Amino acid sequence: MNRHPHSIVSFVGALMLPVLGSASTPVTPKADWAPPGGRIGYVLTNEVSWGVRETPDHKEECPDGFNIGPREQFAELYPKDGKKRTLAETQLKREAEVWAPDTTPDKFPFHEATGKYALGIDLDGKATPEDFESDDGRKGIDNQLFRVVGCVRNYRQEGELGIITTKWRAQKPFNRVTFEITGVDSLKNDSDVMVSYYRTLDTLLAGPTGNYMPGGSQRVDARFGKRFIARAKGRIVDGVLETQPFDQLLVPEDGMGDPAINIFRTAQLRLKLTPEGAEGVLGGFVDVEQWYYAMNTSWATHHAAYGQASAASIYKALRRLADGFPDPETGENTAISGYLAVKLVQAYVIQPDAANTNKVAAK
Amino acid sequence: MTRTSLIALFLVTAPLVAAASGTMAYWPEKAVVQKEQFEPVPMPPGFQIVVTEQEGPVFADSRGHTLYTWPVRQLRNGPVGERKGQPSCDKTVYTVNSGLMSPYPGGFELPEVATRPSCVDLWPPAIAADDAKPIGKWTIAQRKDGSKQWAYDGYALYTSVLDDQPGEVNGGISGSTGEVGVRRPAEAPSMVPPQFSVATRLTGRTLTTIDNYSVYATTKDQPDKSNCTGACLEEWKPIVAPAYAKPRGEFAVIERSPGIFQWTFRKQPLYTHVGEPFSKMYGSDVPGWYNVYTQYTPKPPAEFSVQESPTGLVLADKNGKTVYIYMCADDALDQQACDHPDSPQIYRFTVCGGGDPKRCVERFPYVLAPKDAKSDNHLWTAMWIDPMTGKKAKPNQTGALYVWAYRERPVYTHYRDRKAGDMTADQWGEFYGYRNGYKAFWLRSDFGGRGE
Numbered sequence: 001m002n003r004h005p006h007s008i009v010s011f012v013g014a015l016m017l018p019v020l021g022s023a024s025t026p027v028t029p030k031a032d033w034a035p036p037g038g039r040i041g042y043v044l045t046n047e048v049s050w051g052v053r054e055t056p057d058h059k060e061e062c063p064d065g066f067n068i069g070p071r072e073q074f075a076e077l078y079p080k081d082g083k084k085r086t087l088a089e090t091q092l093k094r095e096a097e098v099w100a101p102d103t104t105p106d107k108f109p110f111h112e113a114t115g116k117y118a119l120g121i122d123l124d125g126k127a128t129p130e131d132f133e134s135d136d137g138r139k140g141i142d143n144q145l146f147r148v149v150g151c152v153r154n155y156r157q158e159g160e161l162g163i164i165t166t167k168w169r170a171q172k173p174f175n176r177v178t179f180e181i182t183g184v185d186s187l188k189n190d191s192d193v194m195v196s197y198y199r200t201l202d203t204l205l206a207g208p209t210g211n212y213m214p215g216g217s218q219r220v221d222a223r224f225g226k227r228f229i230a231r232a233k234g235r236i237v238d239g240v241l242e243t244q245p246f247d248q249l250l251v252p253e254d255g256m257g258d259p260a261i262n263i264f265r266t267a268q269l270r271l272k273l274t275p276e277g278a279e280g281v282l283g284g285f286v287d288v289e290q291w292y293y294a295m296n297t298s299w300a301t302h303h304a305a306y307g308q309a310s311a312a313s314i315y316k317a318l319r320r321l322a323d324g325f326p327d328p329e330t331g332e333n334t335a336i337s338g339y340l341a342v343k344l345v346q347a348y349v350i351q352p353d354a355a356n357t358n359k360v361a362a363k
Numbered sequence: 364m365t366r367t368s369l370i371a372l373f374l375v376t377a378p379l380v381a382a383a384s385g386t387m388a389y390w391p392e393k394a395v396v397q398k399e400q401f402e403p404v405p406m407p408p409g410f411q412i413v414v415t416e417q418e419g420p421v422f423a424d425s426r427g428h429t430l431y432t433w434p435v436r437q438l439r440n441g442p443v444g445e446r447k448g449q450p451s452c453d454k455t456v457y458t459v460n461s462g463l464m465s466p467y468p469g470g471f472e473l474p475e476v477a478t479r480p481s482c483v484d485l486w487p488p489a490i491a492a493d494d495a496k497p498i499g500k501w502t503i504a505q506r507k508d509g510s511k512q513w514a515y516d517g518y519a520l521y522t523s524v525l526d527d528q529p530g531e532v533n534g535g536i537s538g539s540t541g542e543v544g545v546r547r548p549a550e551a552p553s554m555v556p557p558q559f560s561v562a563t564r565l566t567g568r569t570l571t572t573i574d575n576y577s578v579y580a581t582t583k584d585q586p587d588k589s590n591c592t593g594a595c596l597e598e599w600k601p602i603v604a605p606a607y608a609k610p611r612g613e614f615a616v617i618e619r620s621p622g623i624f625q626w627t628f629r630k631q632p633l634y635t636h637v638g639e640p641f642s643k644m645y646g647s648d649v650p651g652w653y654n655v656y657t658q659y660t661p662k663p664p665a666e667f668s669v670q671e672s673p674t675g676l677v678l679a680d681k682n683g684k685t686v687y688i689y690m691c692a693d694d695a696l697d698q699q700a701c702d703h704p705d706s707p708q709i710y711r712f713t714v715c716g717g718g719d720p721k722r723c724v725e726r727f728p729y730v731l732a733p734k735d736a737k738s739d740n741h742l743w744t745a746m747w748i749d750p751m752t753g754k755k756a757k758p759n760q761t762g763a764l765y766v767w768a769y770r771e772r773p774v775y776t777h778y779r780d781r782k783a784g785d786m787t788a789d790q791w792g793e794f795y796g797y798r799n800g801y802k803a804f805w806l807r808s809d810f811g812g813r814g815e
Contacts, residue, residue: 085471087473087694088474088709091467092474092710094467095793096713096717097717099792100718172810173810258795259786293779297790300794301794302464305466
């Protein structure tokens with residue numbers, strides 16, 4: 001079995017690069033280091049994937065291949081057989097299944113991602129049969145969203161989400177979120193730090209080739225971004241930040257001009273830290289309904305069809321595989337364990353001046 | 364006019380535009396009566412310019428009915444609309460969809476096909492007499508049936524059967540419509556110097572620079588006198604007029620220092636906000652500073668509110684729930700609107716309730732109007748709707764609802780929005796809500812790319 005698929009290799013490899021003192025001058029990483037004032041911020045620049053662990057030939061996670069999408073499903077349901085059909089019984093019926101989905105059995109086979117390994121965190125402290133193992137040997141990894149989207153091309157590196165979302169993550173101001181770690185005595189090992197999460201207001205600091213650079217500043221959006229603010233305690237072990245659960249993290253995702261927000265309940269971070277950047281996963285139990293409708297308002301059927309992402313089929317899989325936050329009345333799970341694989345660069349977090357909160361936040 | 368009364372007028376026109384939260388402070392407290400001025404462009408006999416409530420000055424026919432164009436638009440699988448000098452809206456009754464919107468193919472029978480009107484049934488052409496002569500940007504296009512049609516800037520002109528009264532613009536909008544080939548009101552040129560433009564927002568017509576930066580004024584100035592000096596100039600940049608600039612309409616020039624001239628509008632010295640990205644309105648958050656409007660839209664009904672959302676300011680109902688408008692254009696070659704109660708409702712029912720009208724009422728409830736609701740404007744009206752058909756109902760008809768409507772289209776809230784500022788149904792529906800779906804009623808979008 002391939003324990004080091006190419007994306008994982010590059011992911012880990014990147015972490016082993018020498019720490020860069022500037023964009024052009026490599027310096028030897030310090031064995032230990034503490035940020036000035038015990039405070040360091042990281043702004044999210046890259047949304048690498050929705051926690052999808054890819055192998056080069058996809059045989060490990062998608063042995064039966066990939067799922068078909070809206071265009072292919074439509075062609076199967078309504079073949080060009082000369083039969084007259086109405087818009088109501090074809091296109092509008094399909095769109096109705098997108099906007100009023102249900103959990104009836106799927107008319108099409110749905111290939112769930114499988115295998116032993118996945119990105120993620122043991123969110124519930126239990127190792128159960130449906131859990132995965134991480135590439136670094138951690139057990140009990142909860143990542144059922146990987147099963148849902150792992151064999152949908154749109155959610156893989158070749159898909160439109162993979163290609164475009166990272167660009168928008170960086171470009172669109174709605175998406176700007178920043179973590180600040182405070183009380184840091186050592187970026188290598190510290191048993192008690194505080195992690196704060198903000199929507200922030202500034203463009204990313206970019207180098208001449210479009211690479212995102214450390215050293216920029218991010219002003220906290222204390223007005224329209226008030227609802228995003230969250231805090232949790234954490235610890236740093238061998239340079240990896242692990243947080244206790246945030247009550248929830250709201251992660252904005254502006255796709256095609258749409259301000260959607262994903263909700264990660266009992267969210268946790270697991271990020272490899274350097275003075276210049278961080279990368280790893282942001283995960284938790286993702287609110288199923290919110291994730292589903294955020295997907296649909298961010299991606300029209302047209303764009304979803306590019307990556308063979310059938311919303312109606314994905315919804316059924318989401319509900320089938322949801323593994324958290326049971327509805328108190330029905331007992332049905334309302335959330336699914338899932339992750340964003342992310343990259344961040346260091347940024348200075350600027351808190352609004354209390355006397356001019358609106359003014360500063362609105363700039 | 365005395366200096367005192369001038370100052371009083373100046374303060375009345377300086378609106379309360381501070382950030383709103385659950386109040387209607389986004390519009391001026393008192394109605395502002397000024398209307399946008401327009402250039403006296405040459406027109407053929409029988410036409411006029413009407414200053415409408417939202418689009419400002421538009422060309423209209425002799426009845427005052429707004430004129431529209433249908434500019435060609437590239438959709439995913441091909442173009443729709445009209446090229447300059449080539450009117451194509453005719454008596455053809457299309458029966459199948461065109462398949463111009465991927466991923467669905469064409470050739471499927473359209474809803475209510477037996478009663479489907481033709482393009483000219485909905486969009487009567489502005490027919491030109493045989494001896495009509497072009498004038499200015501007004502030209503004459505040849506229709507395929509041999510008749511002649513007036514065109515402006517090359518595009519053939521039509522009226523809309525949805526407009527009954529002078530000043531109504533129910534046939535189309537000038538704002539963003541996404542990848543849909545809809546009609547647009549034929550806007551008449553505003554009387555602004557070449558350095559300026561006017562942007563249509565849901566709150567009104569805001570003055571911008573020609574490169575789309577918001578224009579501001581301040582209550583700290585006096586009529587025709589700027590008090591912005593020293594540190595003020597670090598944040599506010601006077602809009603400098605060339606030495607040869609002449610007063611025109613409501614614009615004038617003051618000499619703020621020897622040889623340095625600044626534009627004024629209605630006696631207010633004009634500025635841009637240093638460092639503010641184009642098309643944003645951040646400067647109005649600074650105490651004493653406000654966006655300059657050539658005219659405001661009529662204030663929404665009193666029970667509506669304005670809420671702060673993660674994207675900006677959004678119109679909400681009396682409970683603070685975000686208000687949505689529904690947009691729809693079908694996929695036939697003539698791209699007929701399906702967003703108003705006289706059009707087929709199956710499109711809306713598809714996205715609001717999976718085809719079930721009852722579910723639609725639960726998920727996208729209408730914003731109810733009090734039974735004694737009255738309107739003094741064209742934009743906000745109340746109408747009777749049968750929620751099971753989605754079409755207009757007779758007053759007090761069994762099961763009918765009296766609902767608020769914007770541009771003769773009902774407005775809605777959404778069941779998944781739980782607290783003020785939630786906006787979970789923005790872009791809900793086909794093609795980001797533009798082709799068949801819902802858009803939040805954005806008054807100010809700080810983070811999205813559109814909306815105002």
